[in-house]
Structures are given as C-alpha cells and as structure tokens.
Amino acid sequence: ERVLVLHGPNLNLLGTREPHIYGTLTQDEIVAETSAAAEPLGIRIDLLQSNHEGALIDALHAAPQQYDGVILNPSALTHTSIALRDAVGAIPTPVIEVHLSNVHAREPYRKVSYVADRVAATVSGAGAGGYVAAVVLLARIFAERGE
C-alpha cells in the first residue's frame, strides 16, 4: 500500500521552527522514521507539503487515485479551514490526523479541529511518534478491509 504524508503551512520549517514545541526533526527526518516503520508493514510513504490551502485540497482530491491512506497534519488550517474539512469528507481514502504538539494543552483556539470528525483517528502530542502510530493504524485499517 501507499500512504501520503500531507503537510500544511509552515511545516517546511520543521527542525528550526519553535523546536521546544515541534521538536528538532526536519520533515525529511520524520518521513524517514515513518518510512522505516512502514516498510515492514508493506507500506510506502510519500511526502507533500504546501503552504497553500488550495494545493492541499487538490492533493486530497487526487489521493484516491494514488494512495490507500493519508496522514494529514493540516497545521494551522486544522483550526480554520472548512474547505479542507470538506475535502477530507469528500474522499473515501482513510485519513489519520496528526499533530506533533498536544493541541489540547496549548492555546484555546487550537482545541478546535475542523477535520477531527471527518478522519479515522487523531494522534496529537506524540511528536514524530505520531506518524509512526498513524502508519500502524492505517495498516490495521487496510488489514480489516482485507487488502
């Protein structure tokens, strides 16, 4: 199976961006760790990051043609974008929402996720481990479907 890690605004700066909140790993290092966990499960990982809401929506629309699952960190769009929420709801591909930080332990506006009730599961506050957890969850979803 193939899984897309889809990253929203500012996540291209991971590694140097507020490392006390988001950790010191870069996107590529997170994807490398996720891929290492995915490989024995027969899952291949691709990464797509955009700072543009429309590009993320386009990627979600295209996902069913190329991918069996999506690991989505919508970053700040989590808390603002009804359009992104609708895109998640519009595709049959299972989506796992991941946040590096614990969004429930931060500013009140981060407690609201517009995608949370459209995704299969949410992992928040586990750092890069959240992506590994998401891969394990997707592998179970694929297995339950008999793929």
Ligand code: DQA
């Ligand atoms: C984030 C949490 C969001 O609130 C924030 O806007 C981000 C990253 C996380 O991974 O912890 O950019 O999604």
